[in-house]
Amino acid sequence: DPVSSDQANAIRASWAGVKHNEVDILAAVFSDHPDIQARFPQFAGKDLASIKDTGAFATHAGRIVGFISEIVALVGNESNAPAMATLINELSTSHHNRGITKGQFNEFRSSLVSYLSSHASWNDATADAWTHGLDNIFGMIFAHL
Numbered sequence: 822d823p824v825s826s827d828q829a830n831a832i833r834a835s836w837a838g839v840k841h842n843e844v845d846i847l848a849a850v851f852s853d854h855p856d857i858q859a860r861f862p863q864f865a866g867k868d869l870a871s872i873k874d875t876g877a878f879a880t881h882a883g884r885i886v887g888f889i890s891e892i893v894a895l896v897g898n899e900s901n902a903p904a905m906a907t908l909i910n911e912l913s914t915s916h917h918n919r920g921i922t923k924g925q926f927n928e929f930r931s932s933l934v935s936y937l938s939s940h941a942s943w944n945d946a947t948a949d950a951w952t953h954g955l956d957n958i959f960g961m962i963f964a965h966l
């Protein structure tokens with residue numbers, strides 16, 4: 822079932838505190854999960870400290886974190902459901918074609934939530950809201966992956 826409007830507000834409020842930390846968020850994901858970094862041709866096998874401050878890293882971080890911002894902007898309004906489904910299906914297809922696994926998506930998710938919990942305003946209700954929203958999104962991704 823869709824997130825409530827209170828949950829959508831909690832997701833948006835917490836995301837607002839970190840959504841400009843694109844480079845920091847992608848670096849946290851790569852640092853927690855080197856197997857994810859290894860899937861990026863430009864970054865595979867390189868020392869994270871040596872790539873983190875490059876333009877290529879900022880570009881990728883902006884795409885990935887920007888995608889999450891698009892979804893967060895749409896959450897909580899049923900009339901946005903078709904637009905969300907289109908974005909998610911495109912993401913699933915492009916990542917399916919790269920051979921990205923469910924396990925790696927779950928790794929990404931755990932780093933994202935860990936980053937949020939330590940850098941955004943956070944409490945039990947906010948944690949529950951993200952769990953609910955991410956369960957919905959990841960259910961859609963996994964249906965197509």
Ligand code: HEM
Nearest residue numbers: 856857860861862884885888889912915919921925926929
């Ligand atoms: C919810 C999680 C994720 C989001 C929101 C996300 C988002 C994106 C976006 C927006 C792009 C650029 C557009 C595209 O090619 O589709 C992209 C590219 C890519 N993603 Fe993801 N991604 C996620 C998870 C992952 C995971 C878990 C991996 C690897 C294990 C991964 C590997 C890649 C690669 C290799 C590219 C291509 C980079 C290039 O152009 O060289 N992504 N991702």
